[in-house]
Amino acid sequence: RPAKLPELEGNNEVAALVRALNGMLARLEESWETQTRFLADASHELRTPVTAILGHVSYLLRRTPLTEQQRESLEIVRREGERMKKLVGDLLELSKTGGTWRVELSPVHLHTLLAEIAEEYGQSFPQGGRIQLEVPEDLWVLGDVERLHQVFANMVSNAQKAQASEIRLVARDLQERVVIRVEDNGEGIPPEHLPHLFERFYRVDKARDRERGGSGLGLSIVKAIVEAHGGSVWVESEVGRGSVFSVSLRRAEKQLPTLV
Numbered sequence: 001r002p003a004k005l006p007e008l009e010g011n012n013e014v015a016a017l018v019r020a021l022n023g024m025l026a027r028l029e030e031s032w033e034t035q036t037r038f039l040a041d042a043s044h045e046l047r048t049p050v051t052a053i054l055g056h057v058s059y060l061l062r063r064t065p066l067t068e069q070q071r072e073s074l075e076i077v078r079r080e081g082e083r084m085k086k087l088v089g090d091l092l093e094l095s096k097t098g099g100t101w102r103v104e105l106s107p108v109h110l111h112t113l114l115a116e117i118a119e120e121y122g123q124s125f126p127q128g129g130r131i132q133l134e135v136p137e138d139l140w141v142l143g144d145v146e147r148l149h150q151v152f153a154n155m156v157s158n159a160q161k162a163q164a165s166e167i168r169l170v171a172r173d174l175q176e177r178v179v180i181r182v183e184d185n186g187e188g189i190p191p192e193h194l195p196h197l198f199e200r201f202y203r204v205d206k207a208r209d210r211e212r213g214g215s216g217l218g219l220s221i222v223k224a225i226v227e228a229h230g231g232s233v234w235v236e237s238e239v240g241r242g243s244v245f246s247v248s249l250r251r252a253e254k255q256l257p258t259l260v
C-alpha cells in the first residue's frame with residue numbers, strides 16, 4: 001500500500017495537490033480496512049453453522065438406517081459442507097493478510113520442518129507415491145515455523161492433487177538466501193495459467209479442481225505468507241512432466257544454544 005506523501009509548506013498548487021492526494025490515500029486505506037474487517041467477520045460467523053451442519057450430517061450417517069439414496073444425498077451434503085468449511089477457513093486466513101498479517105521470525109531448521117511434512121503427507125499418498133527429501137542438515141531460515149509449515153504443506157498437497165507419484169523437497173543454500181523447491185511429476189500446468197496461479201480464487205480447471213476440493217485460495221495464501229517473510233515464490237511447469245514451486249527465504253545462522 002502506498003505511503004502518505006510528505007506535506008508541503010505554503011499554499012501553492014503543488015502543496016494543495018499533495019494534500020488532496022493524501023486525503024484520497026486515507027480514504028483508500030479506510031475502505032481497505034473496512035473490507036478486510038468485513039471479510040474476517042463474515043468468514044468467522046460462517047464457521048459456526050458449517051460446523052453444526054457437518055456434525056449433524058455425520059451423526060445421521062452413523063446412527064440411522066438409511067436407504068441407498070438417502071445415504072448418497074447425505075454424503076453429498078457432507079462433501080459440500082467440507083468444501084465450504086475449507087473455503088471459510090481459507091477466507092479467514094486470507095483476511096488476516098489484509099495489512100495485519102504478522103509473522104514471528106526466528107531461525108527455523110529446514111530439515112526438521114520438511115521431514116515433518118514428508119512424513120505427514122507421505123502417509124496419505126495415493127498408492128506407491130513417494131516424497132523425497134534433499135535438504136542439508138545444517139540449514140536454517142528466518143521464518144515463522146507454523147506459517148512455513150502451511151506453505152509447504154499446501155504445495156505438497158497441490159502436487160498430490162495433480163496426480164504426482166513422486167515429490168521432491170529440495171533446499172539449496174545460496175549464502176544470503178535459501179531456495180526451497182517442491183518438485184513434482186504430476187500433470188503440469190499449461191503456460192497461459194502460470195501468471196495467474198497466485199491470484200485469489202484462481203483455478204486452472206474449474207470443474208476438475210472443484211471436484212478435488214480446492215477453493216482456489218491456497219496459493220494466494222502461500223504468496224501472502226512468503227511475502228510477509230520478505231521472500232518470493234514462483235512456479236515453473238510443463239504439461240505432462242510436472243511442476244516446480246520455489247520459495248526464496250532469508251538464511252538464518254544456526255540457533256545458538258540458550259545460555260542458562
Ligand code: ADP
Nearest residue numbers: 158159162203204209214215216217218219243
Ligand atoms: P486450491 O486451494 O484450490 O488448491 P491453489 O491456489 O492452491 O488452489 O491452486 C490453484 C490452482 O493451481 C489449482 O486449482 C490447480 O489447478 C493448480 N495447481 C497448483 N499446484 C499445482 C501442481 N503442483 N500441479 C498442477 N497444478 C497445480
